[in-house]
Amino acid sequence: MRILKWLIGGVGVLALLPGGAFVWGMQRVSRARAARVEALVPLLARATTVESLSPEDACLVAEGHYMKRATVLTAECRNVTLEATRPGVMMFRGLVVADDCDDAVLGGGYVPTLCLSKGPRGWGVTGFSHQLLECQFDAPTGPEPEKEALAQVQHLQRAWMDDAFAAVREALTRPGSDQEVCEGLPTLSKWGVLVLDADLLGDDPSARKERTTHIGDLLGYKCLPSMMKEGVNLGPCTANQFISHVVAIDEIDEPPLGAAGSSYSGGHYSAVVKLVDVRKREVVCQREVSYQLPEEILLVKRQTLDFEYRKQVSAALHQGVEKLTGGKLMADF
Structure with a gap:
């Protein structure tokens, strides 16, 4: 009986050891943090x-x-890496x-990639590199x-988008291509390709004929001045390259579906x-891409007719883009 008590007591002590070690570790981290914050003041200056x-x-x-x-x-x-990207920017x-x-007790954590810049008050962290090109x-x-760095980046992004839109407008005024499949096309990243309704590039996109499907309208509202309305704030253009x-x-x-x-x-x-x-x-x-809603679909999908139609048109367009590019682009739209 006495041996059993010793065993139970020993197991209880062993169970408490990890918790006690963790508490001790956190106390050590807290003391080290306070000392480091104090030591950083003259070093940062x-x-x-x-x-x-x-x-x-x-x-x-x-x-x-x-x-x-x-x-x-x-x-x-x-393992620090430091690279100059512009004068006064690293x-x-x-x-x-x-x-x-x-992580604090065991020495782990995450490693952000940051932009450092020299402003009127000296060097500081300006933001994450993936948000600042x-x-x-x-x-x-x-x-x-x-805010200034972000505004610069957004201005550059919008300039890239405006250039892309201008290129499309110019291309669509020229004679079309007789190639149904792009020959020699490299594999395209969906991040470097826009997909949009060409009517968005007109002087007044709101004057489009009434339709059931719309491709690229969200992009248009973000990036086309002719579509942006006062009070609508959907953020800047999201092109990062x-x-x-x-x-x-x-x-x-x-024709509109009814x-x-x-x-x-x-x-x-x-x-x-x-x-x-x-x-x-x-x-x-x-x-060319086309789709015809079959008559019999009304018998089983009458309540979701618009949804089914849009889904099938989208599928037809995706298939058309895949064939057009020879499978080199899986478009995201």
Whole structure:
């Protein structure tokens, strides 16, 4: 009986050991954090004012930025990389940030890639590189460097989009292509290709004929001044790289779909899908796409007629784009 008690007591002690070690570890992390925040004050005062950042200085700037946050428990540099992207702008990676207790105790965390820039108040973190075109902006000069850098990037993104739209407008005024499949086309990233209704590029997109399907309207509302309305704020254009090609859905013929009783009107769609090379500003290939809603669909899908029709038109367009590009583009629209 006494042996059994010892065994039970021993198991209980062993069960408490991990919890006690974790509490001790967190106390150690808390003490180390407080000491590091205090030590960073004079180090940051020097690092933020240097003319050119060294990896060590960049690490201090990034560490100071994160340690200001109460939720960050540890921040430590490992395997630092530092690259100048513009005068007074650097891309930095290597700070391991832990805001999770387990990571803080065990030495883990996440590693953000940051843009550092030199503004009127010295060097600081301007934002994440993936949000700032891999740190492709000029060093801010105003009191709000983060907003200024983002505004620069958004202006550049919008300029790229405007150039792509202008290229499509010009290409569509030229004679079409006799190629139904683009020969020699490289595999295209969906991030470098826009898909849109060519009617959006007219002077007044709202004057389009009434239709059931609309491709690219959300993109238009974000990026076409002729579609943006006062008070509508759907954010900036979301292109994060140069647009190489545009799939323009042109020459659309689609009477609006309507159902009454046991019959419907409309339900047929035809268009010409054209691939525009933005650099060359020309249509490199095109093919016709069509879809006809079958009569018998009313018998089983009457309540979801519009949805079914749009889904099938979208499928036909996707198939048309796939054939047009020889499978080199899986368009996202």
